[in-house]
Amino acid sequence: MLDSNKDSLKLEAMKRIVAMMARGKNASDLFPAVVKNVACKNIEVKKLVYVYLVRYAEEQQDLALLSISTFQRGLKDPNQLIRASALRVLSSIRVTIIIPIMMLAIKDAASDMSPYVRKTAAHAIPKLYSLDPEQKEPLIEVIEKLLADKTTLVAGSVVMAFEGVCPERIDLIHKNYRKLCNLLIDVEEWGQVVIINMLTRYARTQFLNPNEVLLEEGEEKEFYGSDEEEGKEEKVEKKKPYVMDPDHRLLLRNTKPLLQSRNAAVVMAVAQLYFHLAPKAEVGVTAKALVRLLRSHSEVQFVVLQNVATMSIKRKGMFETYLKSFYIRSTDPTQIKVLKLEVLTNLATETSISIILREFQTYIKSMDKDFVAATIQAIGRCATNIGEVRDTCLNGLVQLLSNRDELVVAESVVVIKKLLQMQPEQHSDIIKHMAKLIENIQVPMARASILWLIGEYCEHVPKIAPDVLRKMAKSFTSEEDIVKLQILNLAAKLYLTNSKQTKLLTQYVLNLAKYDQNYDIRDRARFIRQLIVPTDKGGALSKYAKKLFLALKPAPILESPFKDRDHFQLGSLSHLLNVKAGGYQELPDWPETAPDPSVRNVEVMDAVCCHGNCNSKRVGFLGWRRVSCGSNGLELLKLFWHSRVLFVCILPCSAQTISPTFSSLKTYELLHRLTGEGLAVGYCFGRQPFVRDPHMVTVQIQFTNHMDTEARNLRVREPRLQSGMRIKEFPEIEVLPPGETVTTVMGIDFCDSTQAANFQLCTHTRKFCVSIQPPVGELMAPVFMLENEFKKEQGELQPLWSHETLVLGEACQSDYAIVQRVTAAANVGQVPCGSDQEYRFAGKTMTSNSLVLVTVITKRDRTAQLTVNCEKMVIGTMLVKDILHALSQ
Secondary structure, three states: OOOOOOHHHHHHHHHHHHHHHHOOOOOHHHHHHHHHHHHOOOHHHHHHHHHHHHHHOOOOHHHHHOOHHHHHHHOOOOOHHHHHHHHHHHHHOOOHHHHHHHHHHHHHHHOOOOHHHHHHHHHHHHHHHHHOHHHHHHHHHHHHHHHOOOOHHHHHHHHHHHHHHOOOOOHHHHOOHHHHHHHHHHOOHHHHHHHHHHHHHHHHHHOOOOOOOEEEEOOOOOOOOOHHHHHOOOOOEEEEOOOOOHHHHHHHHHHHHHHHOOOHHHHHHHHHHHHHHOOHHHHHHHHHHHHHHOOOOHHHHHHHHHHHHHHHHHOHHHHHHHHHHHOOOOOOOHHHHHHHHHHHHHHOOOOOHHHHHHHHHHHOOOOOHHHHHHHHHHHHHHHHHOHHHHHHHHHHHHHHOOOOOHHHHHHHHHHHHHHHOOOHHHOHHHHHHHHHHHHOOOOHHHHHHHHHHHHHOHHHOOOHHHHHHHHHHHOHHHOOHHHHHHHHHHHHHHHHHOHHHHHHHHHHHHHHHHOOOOHHHHHHHHHHHHHHOOOOOOOOOHHHHHHHHOOOOOOOOOOOOOOOHHHOOOOOHHHHHOOOOOOOOOOOOOOOOOOOHHHHOOOOOOOOOOOOOEEEEEOOOOOOEEEEEOOOHHHHHHHHHHOOOOOOOOOOOOOOOOOOOHHHOOOEEEEOOOOOOOEEEEEEEOOOOOOOOOOOEEEEEEEEEOOOOOEEEEEEEEEEOOOOOEEEOOOOEEEEOOOOEEEEEEEEEOOOOOOOEEEEEEOOOOEEEEEEOOOHHHHEEEOOOOHHHHHHHHHHOOOOEEEEEEEOOOOOOOHHHHHHHHHHHOOOEEEOOOOOOEEEEEEEEOOOOOEEEEEEEEOOOOEEEEEEEEOOHHHHHHHHHHHHHHHHO
């Protein structure tokens, strides 16, 4: 089928091959037959061939090299998918001889008009770097170029390439830091994780630690000080209030909405960013999102709980309100149960310990023995950390010694041993009780723990200890090695404290150990004999035997295994394994002094004016400019068009459409001050690209508080939209003081319709139902084209036109007035025209990108002919009415 002349058969064959690959079957034997079809003219066949080649090009390098020329032709294909696939296959052929070809292809693709191809170029960069690390410098230049890309599709991929090639070059991030922060919300989920992790390390090098109080030298005492004050210090250290860098705040503010992401990796990335960068008071906002992830699959729960366990040690308060979320279900896997136990133990306080201990009592009855053992260890840790419940926990553990399950008893013995070391003199009864259990307990670690306790505190049980040694001497040869070592220790301690009763027993045990198969036991016996048994050739250490064996030993400290893991970046593989994994990048330390923040400032190029009497003033971060010019604005407009630089209409200083400020645009009332009980809300259509979605209309909302009290929590809720319409809410305004005004921006996709968008405008006390209905002229964006392009498009849209003849108003007698009226009625851009009697404008609808072409032809009798060409006849008809009304006034 692959050798057939029919494209349909080739397509069917390629579909079957790709299906085999998807099922995991090996299709490498078909490589010679498939690679011949790489030059097929059928686009669908070619796409599938490239999919196959990406998978097997590295295995069949010799055959793939024969088609290099075809891949190079594919890089120039008009179809962006073919160009990207060709580059992907080329970068998959890991042969050093084609490195120059790959480098050239990557450089060309980095300048491609398609963001998908530029994204593929970013993916190819790490592949080339791993093949030839000497290409690092040229690749850094490409990365620097791609970092300046403003497309969300490219951002995540180029940051991944940056991390793989030159993570130490943070100077490349300075100019793009704010852009990455602002684009973060719209990047795909995989890219969001990569960018957040990179920005976490970047912020640790550029900002000060928000959780450290800075000290500065206080002012010197007053000049006219008394003589008594001369002996005092002239300078006093005082606390300096911490002021967070605006760029630091920008990162925290723009990542916070991502806590609502459906992707667990994104939520975890934001949580680790807040843990490592945010002030202590703000880290708590991540708790609710992390608890939400506990409803996910067990694999996600495992990773999240590992990080929560680390966070709960340093930030115990952030999870206290969610204590019940960490209660254990019977259906949880063992590893999840153990991690939840760890979190519950970390969260235990004097107020919550009673609830947690009741939970632990239930867990001990579980059939999962590993889980029960972990629960007993958790009880021991709670008793260690909270002294008020130590006796309660100890009594509960002693009751477990009568449990039928040997593993429960053994684990209880080990934990009791550690607790008794803290107050042995108060619990001699417990030691006696445990000594009686030595015959019934068979777990080696538990038997060894009991013997160690009896030997260590033998003075508290002087009658029982020798009898225990007698019983253990009988079974010495059948005991495990760890038990034998403790029997030797018990014999030595009793010999030193009660030699009359235990002298012969000790010698008997030492003789048994002398011939044991384990050399550790033989060496220990030889050492003890020389140390405690007096001989003519007694060693110098014999007189110190009691100090060596009966020295006071410090009580053990039961700590969480997650205590020291926070030096690894949360969410990383190294943190999960508690071992530095390959490729892990250390989290930098906070700088002592703040680096220069001006390195992140981006210079905006000024517009060049052809006249000498121009004044310009920057009015916004994005470089919008208000231009005032004393000469003919249309000449300036045509000059900019000729150089293909203009992106907004440049008109004389009286035109109000240049500046995107609120006051310069036509405003509409959204909420009257009486209806809003003192809160007045207006809106206008900003005619700027909406950053978060290019298909949305930018709506500027202005709030004015006429009340005597502050308005709080201004937000949008419960949008009621027509089918296909979408809305991007503005960030919640927390506080609006009395008499103040604030302006914010939201985006609405009206779906090329003038139907109203209905929603609720909420404050902390009230809800107001409001609606925004757009004029048809605000549903489009300007499109800039040359005269020939305009005529070509108009010819194609000739059947779809609306036509009207009108009488121009008295105010529309000049070129400038006509242009101003048309651009005020519709968001279109002027197209250059050679005729003085004809005016052309072009735009496209926001949602469907349908072209809208407007032509105004004036005549000497003050009449004009208005024509609108548009694929959408309804929009064309409505636009004709609006422009007709504007020109007739």
